Amino acid sequence: MVSRVIPVETFDLVIFGGTGDLARRKILPGLFRRFRSGQMPEGSRIIGAARSDLDQAGYRQMIADAVAEFGGEEKKDSKGLDAFIETLDYVAIDAKGDGGWAKLAEIVRKDVVQAFYFSVAPSLFGDLAERLHTNNIANEQSRIVVEKPFGRDLETARALNETLATHFDESQIYRIDHYLGKETVQNLMAVRFGNMLFEPLWNNHYVDHIQVTVAETVGVGGRGAYYDKSGAMRDMVQNHLMQLLCLIAMEPPSQFGADEVRDEKLKVIRALQPVEPHHIVRGQYDAGPNGPSYREDAENARSFTESFIAMKCEIANWRWAGVPFYLRTGKRMKARSSEITVVFKDLGHSIFEGDEARHRNILSIRLQPNEGMDLQVTIKEPGPGGMRLIDVPLDMTFADALGPDAEEVPDAYERLIMDVIRGNQTLFMRGDEVEAAWRWTDPLINGWEARNDVPKLYDAGSAGPEDALAMMHRDGRRWREIKA
Numbered sequence: 001m002v003s004r005v006i007p008v009e010t011f012d013l014v015i016f017g018g019t020g021d022l023a024r025r026k027i028l029p030g031l032f033r034r035f036r037s038g039q040m041p042e043g044s045r046i047i048g049a050a051r052s053d054l055d056q057a058g059y060r061q062m063i064a065d066a067v068a069e070f071g072g073e074e075k076k077d078s079k080g081l082d083a084f085i086e087t088l089d090y091v092a093i094d095a096k097g098d099g100g101w102a103k104l105a106e107i108v109r110k111d112v113v114q115a116f117y118f119s120v121a122p123s124l125f126g127d128l129a130e131r132l133h134t135n136n137i138a139n140e141q142s143r144i145v146v147e148k149p150f151g152r153d154l155e156t157a158r159a160l161n162e163t164l165a166t167h168f169d170e171s172q173i174y175r176i177d178h179y180l181g182k183e184t185v186q187n188l189m190a191v192r193f194g195n196m197l198f199e200p201l202w203n204n205h206y207v208d209h210i211q212v213t214v215a216e217t218v219g220v221g222g223r224g225a226y227y228d229k230s231g232a233m234r235d236m237v238q239n240h241l242m243q244l245l246c247l248i249a250m251e252p253p254s255q256f257g258a259d260e261v262r263d264e265k266l267k268v269i270r271a272l273q274p275v276e277p278h279h280i281v282r283g284q285y286d287a288g289p290n291g292p293s294y295r296e297d298a299e300n301a302r303s304f305t306e307s308f309i310a311m312k313c314e315i316a317n318w319r320w321a322g323v324p325f326y327l328r329t330g331k332r333m334k335a336r337s338s339e340i341t342v343v344f345k346d347l348g349h350s351i352f353e354g355d356e357a358r359h360r361n362i363l364s365i366r367l368q369p370n371e372g373m374d375l376q377v378t379i380k381e382p383g384p385g386g387m388r389l390i391d392v393p394l395d396m397t398f399a400d401a402l403g404p405d406a407e408e409v410p411d412a413y414e415r416l417i418m419d420v421i422r423g424n425q426t427l428f429m430r431g432d433e434v435e436a437a438w439r440w441t442d443p444l445i446n447g448w449e450a451r452n453d454v455p456k457l458y459d460a461g462s463a464g465p466e467d468a469l470a471m472m473h474r475d476g477r478r479w480r481e482i483k484a
Contacts, residue, residue, distance in 0.1 A: 008421045010041045010112045014104070016128055017119035018048025018059070018090065022147070024066035026178075027119065030414030032067055033074050035084045037410075039418055047107060048090045049100070059090035095124045101135045114142040115420050122149060122160060129167040138167070143420050145174045148239050149230070150429070153445075154438040161431040174420050175429040179240045179338075180247075181412030181419075184371045186427070188247050188340070189256075191365075191373070198363075199252070201344065204323045208360070208477075211326045211341040212244050214367075215333035215482045219291060219460070220307065224298035232282075232309040236329045238441045242269065243429070245325060248340060249315055258425035262433060269436040273314045275444055281468045282453060283308030285332040288460035294332075306455045307331045310468040311444075312475070324475065328468065332460040334482050338367035341480050359389055364480070 013031075015023055034040055048059050064085055067075050075081065089107060093100030108114060116132060118125055125146060132138040146164070151157030164173055179185060192199055201207070214236060220227040227235065246265035253260035284307050287293035294307045308330030315325065342363040362376040374393035381388040410418070419427060447453075456465035463469070463482050472478050 008039055008041060008113075008418060010043045011115060011421050012045050012047060012108050012112055013115045013117065013417070013421070014047045014049055014108060015117045015119055016049045016093070016095070016124075017117075019050040019052045019054070019062065020119055022119050023048070024063070025070045026411070026413045027117065027417070028063050029067050029071045029075075030411050031417065032071065032081065032084045033410065034414050034418055035087070036074055036077060036080050040084075040087065043112070045087050045089060047104070048088065049093045049104060051092065051094065053092050054090055056088070056090050060085045060088050063088055095120065095127045095131075101131055101137075105135045105137050108137050110139065113421055113423075114138065115145065115417075116142065117145040117417070119147055122146075122151070125160065126163040126166075129164060133167050140169075140172075142168070143172050143174055143423070144168055145176050145417070145420055147176055149234065150175055150239070150434045151438060152230070152234055154435060154442050157434050157438045161435065165431075170431055171425070173431070174416075174425060175431075175434065176413075176416055177239055177243055177429060178412040178416065179367070180243055180427040181410075181416040182367050182371065183410075184365055184367050184373065185244065185247065187373070188365055189261075193252055193256075203319045204321055206344055207323050208343045208345045209324045209326060209475075210248060210343070211339075211480055212241055212248070212328070213341070213480065213482065214241060214329040214338045215335060215463075216329075216331050217333060217336045217461075219285065219297045219332045220294065221292075221297045224300070227307075228298040228300050228303055228305050231305045232307055232329055232331075233441060233445055237309060237311075237327060238437050239429075241327050241329060242437050242441075244340060245313070245327065248342075249320055249325070251319065256426070258428075259430075261426050262430045266430070266433050266436055267317075268315060269433065269440060271315045271317045271320075272440050273316050274440075275311050275313060277447060277451070277453075279312040279471065280444065280448070281308075281310045281465055281471055282306035282448065282455040283310075283330060283458045283465040283468070284455040285330075285460045286457045288332075291332065291460055293460075304454055308333075308455070308458060308464045308468075310464065310471060312471065326472065326477075326479070328464065328479065330458075330464050334461050334463055336369060337482050339480065340365040340367070343477075359391055364393075 015027060017023060031040070031046060054062070064081060067081060091100050091104045091107065093104060116128070116138065118128055120128070129144070144164070151160050192202060246268045249268045250264035251267065253264050284294045284305070287296065295301050295303050298305065310326070310328040313325040313327060344361040346360060359378040363373065364376070365373045372395070374395040376391050376393050378389050378391055381390045416427060456467050458465040463479065469479065
């Protein structure tokens, strides 16, 4: 079944790092799905650019193999894949030199939408931006897509923003965070601002606390060198969890526009209070039956880098004063699960007694796996024997609710790339957002480094360090169970 789509203009998309892991695993298979759904107008092209010495035929074969390996059901469409492969071209290019740029200038057209995806290390962003202009390839309507990390602290984030701003206006820069492309994340805004049921309750009068959990079962194997310089705070909290927090907590924008939405997100970041040391728990996974320890994965026997972090945050504004936000993320956890949980307050007065009085409404928004949401409500247990109350979920799992259409829900990357082509920046971070997030994050990192803080060991396959559970227990609360 073909999805209903908003037409896009004919485009040339250049993917720097077009032979890399991200391009092969996510970007190109995702674009093939959009091609099959009719979102690539006739004449649109995808141009891979990388150091590899390939010709057009070699690159096309590489991407055909990538779709066969990483694609879903769509890879069975051999006829469609053959047509998609015909849209691909390739240029072997030297990001820091002159090689390949003249050829790229000949290939990229001036009369279609131009988008340049920087799927490379941030250290190359400036070189690519400069050469796109010195070779007269980019213009005032061109768009560039940049991947995280957006710096590793406030100073480097500012420098990166200044580098990009030398050649591109902020309206041309798309900082991509794939979490914001998830269907459920966008549905969070629809639930909040499209339903009279929720928005009147979305404040400190009715919400007891909010939890954001992003748990992964994988370790850092293969990424140890990068992760040991990053850690969970830089890799996950400063961007992914921060963006989820902003969407949960922001005020209603005046309209659903890019700057209006991002203005409200920025206000949330600026209202975040400093986090006290006893409200932060850092952890590092230990060796277990199913795999090595973090230090073995990172090949650093003395590493104090965190693979887990939990913290209690507070937002100093009228809507959220007194409502704690608990953030938690970690690797080698018991299950792969990303979930936002809104726990509503107890009734002001219950007519029921004992255990029957202790029931709460809980809204759970699942980002992965099994995207969807459910609202826990209290009902009478069917049958005789008096008033026995039980909690049941009103479930909206997308795969169940949408049936066969659920298969057509775009992956996060393909959705966001199509937004770039449309010129829609709503789900992309603005430069001042990135800097504000680092301005809040830096003191936390500097604080535990100054204290020589050592992360707590936790068993691989667990829910994290016991200290994280204790942090919640001190507040009379508990984490939601991590389950797939």
